[in-house]
Amino acid sequence: MRVPLMTIQTGSALPAEADVVVIGAGVVGTFTAYYLARRGVRVALLEKGAVGAEQSSRNWGWCRQQNRDARELPLATRSLALWDSLAAEIGEDPGFSRCGLLYLSNDDAEIAGWARWGTFARGVGVTTFMLDGEEASRRGAATGKRWKGGVFSPTDGIADTRRAVPVAALGVMKYGGTVHQGCAARGLEVSAGRVSGVVTEAGTIRTRTVVMAGGAWASSFCNQLGVRFPQSSVRSSILAVAPGAQGLPDALHTSQVSVTRRGDGGYNLAISGGARVDPTPQQIRFIRQFGPMLAKRWRNIAPGGLQAWKAGHETLARWRLDEPTPMEACRVLDPVPDARQIALTHRRAMDLLPALRTVPVAATWAGYIDSTPDGVPAIGEIEDIPGFILAAGFSGHGFGIGPGAGHLIADIVTGAEPLVDPRPYHPRRFAASAWGKVAEF
Numbered sequence: 157m158r159v160p161l162m163t164i165q166t167g168s169a170l171p172a173e174a175d176v177v178v179i180g181a182g183v184v185g186t187f188t189a190y191y192l193a194r195r196g197v198r199v200a201l202l203e204k205g206a207v208g209a210e211q212s213s214r215n216w217g218w219c220r221q222q223n224r225d226a227r228e229l230p231l232a233t234r235s236l237a238l239w240d241s242l243a244a245e246i247g248e249d250p251g252f253s254r255c256g257l258l259y260l261s262n263d264d265a266e267i268a269g270w271a272r273w274g275t276f277a278r279g280v281g282v283t284t285f286m287l288d289g290e291e292a293s294r295r296g297a298a299t300g301k302r303w304k305g306g307v308f309s310p311t312d313g314i315a316d317t318r319r320a321v322p323v324a325a326l327g328v329m330k331y332g333g334t335v336h337q338g339c340a341a342r343g344l345e346v347s348a349g350r351v352s353g354v355v356t357e358a359g360t361i362r363t364r365t366v367v368m369a370g371g372a373w374a375s376s377f378c379n380q381l382g383v384r385f386p387q388s389s390v391r392s393s394i395l396a397v398a399p400g401a402q403g404l405p406d407a408l409h410t411s412q413v414s415v416t417r418r419g420d421g422g423y424n425l426a427i428s429g430g431a432r433v434d435p436t437p438q439q440i441r442f443i444r445q446f447g448p449m450l451a452k453r454w455r456n457i458a459p460g461g462l463q464a465w466k467a468g469h470e471t472l473a474r475w476r477l478d479e480p481t482p483m484e485a486c487r488v489l490d491p492v493p494d495a496r497q498i499a500l501t502h503r504r505a506m507d508l509l510p511a512l513r514t515v516p517v518a519a520t521w522a523g524y525i526d527s528t529p530d531g532v533p534a535i536g537e538i539e540d541i542p543g544f545i546l547a548a549g550f551s552g553h554g555f556g557i558g559p560g561a562g563h564l565i566a567d568i569v570t571g572a573e574p575l576v577d578p579r580p581y582h583p584r585r586f587a588a589s590a591w592g593k594v595a596e597f
């Protein structure tokens with residue numbers, strides 16, 4: 157079954173020249189193009205498939221500060237403020253609301269971890285409430301269970317994954333940028349040591365600045381340029397149920413299953429952290445860097461099959477710029493969901509929330525979540541190739557922080573005062589140590 161996604165008409169001719177070319181119309185690339193266009197920068201946004209069709213429409217839609225790594229928290233906070241103003245700026249609704257996120261648990265260690273994070277977060281101005289057993293059970297009444305404790309983060313929210321990125325792309329065009337679907341960027345031209353163009357399947361665009369926001373495809377693209385970007389993906393599966401279940405929280409996390417209301421009144425169901433690792437040549441290449449992350453998460457992940465190898469996003473092959481590339485062979489990375497995970501998710505969700513027993517399954521899908529070794533995005537200019545800015549590896553958190561990331565990248569490109577300190581995100585940190593430090597929260 158297909159992931160639900162709004163389609164938009166783009167179709168303008170490829171420009172011969174642009175101030176900036178952004179590769180990849182996921183949440184990161186599209187918001188980068190949006191904030192550049194708003195500053196009057198001539199920007200072209202290239203997408204090999206359809207706007208938003210990979211990770212950015214396959215996720216839960218959570219836009220959260222809650223439990224964020226300290227390095228990512230400022231971007232999460234600023235992103236929420238940007239989400240707030242998008243509908244008015246663009247004139248179309250991305251389906252964002254600050255509904256608050258509810259976390260429930262009966263595990264003392266988990267509750268203690270949330271409490272530690274809360275102490276840190278309140279110190280930097282984030283509103284988050286620890287819930288005692290009585291309050292957690294009251295807020296979680298739809299479960300019909302007693303809970304030991306929980307968290308409620310009232311200023312966090314969710315956005316509509318079917319609409320958010322297409323709406324942002326409409327915003328790009330509204331403010332003068334161009335968007336090109338079905339147009340893969342095959343590689344870069346470099347002259348006198350600096351980016352001078354982007355070679356696409358439809359021709360070359362002259363430009364001095366390129367943003368690579370290709371999600372799970374970023375490392376294989378970098379590899380063509382001799383840039384080593386440690387990146388790896390896992391396959392995560394989701395189940396959507398039809399509208400009709402009443403009285404459920406908008407967004408609820410438990411260790412067993414998480415539940416998120418969609419814009420149409422149905423719910424998305426998933427198991428946090430549950431994923432398959434489908435081996436690829438790239439994973440083998442970067443296995444040492446990802447060792448600590450795998451060691452930390454092994455309880456939730458299971459070995460998968462060969463579908464990622466076949467899809468080609470983590471190939472180590474070198475390709476030519478005058479022939480079709482793996483990006484043209486796979487317009488939309490659309491992995492097969494894990495049937496066992498889906499069945500387990502559904503069972504757990506119906507156990508947790510009896511109201512879900514009354515509604516049928518509407519769709520199932522999966523997405524490859526691309527990560528860096530430390531679980532924090534890689535954003536910054538690659539020093540060896542001036543004009544080439546990498547923005548990938550959003551590690552399962554990129555949807556919520558997409559607006560802030562796009563704004564920050566636009567700041568870097570235009571030399572404006574950065575929205576947040578960009579230094580913690582720079583990809584050079586992966587060169588310094590072969591072993592990434594995994595985020596603790």
Ligand SMILES: Cc1cc2nc3c(=O)[nH]c(=O)nc-3n(C[C@H](O)[C@H](O)[C@H](O)COP(=O)(O)OP(=O)(O)OC[C@H]3O[C@@H](n4cnc5c(N)ncnc54)[C@H](O)[C@@H]3O)c2cc1C
Binds near residue numbers: 182209370393487557
């Ligand atoms: C199941 C699941 C649940 C998640 N839940 C959440 C959540 O609740 N909250 C949250 O914040 N995040 C969540 N995430 C993570 C989030 O979805 C990602 O971090 C985010 O969408 C990444 O955005 P992106 O723009 O970097 O990549 P993508 O959305 O993958 O976009 C990259 C785009 O680049 C295009 N592309 C690649 N190479 C080229 C090329 N050479 N030329 C042209 N186009 C190219 C691709 O076709 C693709 O459309 C989840 C992810 C999944 C899969």
